[in-house]
Amino acid sequence: MPKSGGKTLLVTFNGALVTYLRELVGPDDDVKVEQYHKFAIDYIRTLSPDPLLICPRDRRVELIERAVNEVRSRARSRRAVLDRPVGFFLDELDWLAGHGITNFAEYVNGHVQRVGRNYGLAPSDRTIVNQIRIRYRQLLAENRYEHDLSDLAGVLRRKLTESHKEPQYRHVVIDEGQDFSPEMIRSLTEIVPKDGTVTFFGDYAQQIYGSRVSWKSLGLLVEPKDLVRFDRNYRNTKQIARLAEAVADTPFFKDDVELVSPLPPQRDGDAPLLVEAFSKSMQIAEAVHMAENLLVDRKVSRRKIHQVAILLRNDDWDDEIEIISDRNNRVTRLHKGMKVWAYGPGIFYGPYAEARGLEFDAVVLPFCDADELPSKSSIEVFGATEAMMKQARELYIAVTRAKTELVILYSGSLTSLLPGEESDIYDRSTTR
């Protein structure tokens, strides 16, 4: 990296990306690459000697579940919102914390609007969410926790206001900024001095958390001349970019965000391969087999396939992938705790979310079935339309990780988030 003009924080959301970026940056005392939550905890500790009692993620889910159950059992009249799964309330509480909402009366009476949500919550439903929030905060305190991870940005902002310490960074660079909640971005704008800078890289087509708000309200003074549009796609082949555009062209992407339409890439390659697998239970084995073949092909034909990723909706299949993979290739799991980036040829696997910001020569996507994308549980939590919107963005991320080759597996019927089986976007094959 060129010499930086002062201490710089490069911050992102995804742990695997942090590992990758650290390798790219190399040793540099002036540049710190960190995951947001880790950065926030460390920074808060430098501002205040008070112990930071943070509720771990799993415990938080447990306590929110208890709060939901208690409010359910106390309710005098039965409102449908009470039957929503716990994930629904988790999401709503995350949203409140992420937006720094502190006036809950305004939230309850509907003056605080949730952008990007496909349906509005009635005030009486918001009253229930607020009751759950209050009970959850009590449970946190009863269990000797002061905060949870979703609070951290707000806590950091408060501590920054209370303390009068010199800023520790001169520049902040936010990568994959679309993943950050407004409170996180505000907190980052508040750790640099007046003559410092905040550089925000983001792609709102990949935005998952529904946190779009104006630059100004994020504490960023953006002049039109400061905005740089990256409209060239250097990563994907024409054929893969065409599929990504088709995913982005579905109604699930139609919202109030102005997307930058990339210019068509120059690089030519094979059409994405759509494979109808013999059965669902065979898809993981097929995916691993394909990934291994792509690497073997490299040795035979000298095609530049060095790294292949098998990406899935979640990490349910991690163990099976590990077991099935032969030992001829290096196999690396993409996860938050990755310490070292695996350069050189090999297979990577993990959930879509862990692949954000990364790229691979080839990507294999098993389980692109209609009943997998989106999952039943996501439909229960968010409703069909919002679940489709969230899943479409994740799938877009997964598709755009592929530089040269993309393989899509399904059995039965293909998810409607992708162009139909008959589309000329694909080459087709079957393992039946």
Ligand SMILES: Nc1ncnc2c1ncn2[C@@H]1O[C@H](COP(=O)(O)OP(=O)(O)OP(=O)(O)O)[C@@H](O)[C@H]1O
């Ligand atoms: N000017 C350029 N010329 C050639 N290749 C480039 C150029 N800029 C970027 N690339 C290559 O394009 C690929 C994607 O770039 P980069 O990782 O910066 O994209 P990104 O915007 O962060 O994507 P995403 O947010 O989707 O992960 C990388 O392989 C990078 O080396």
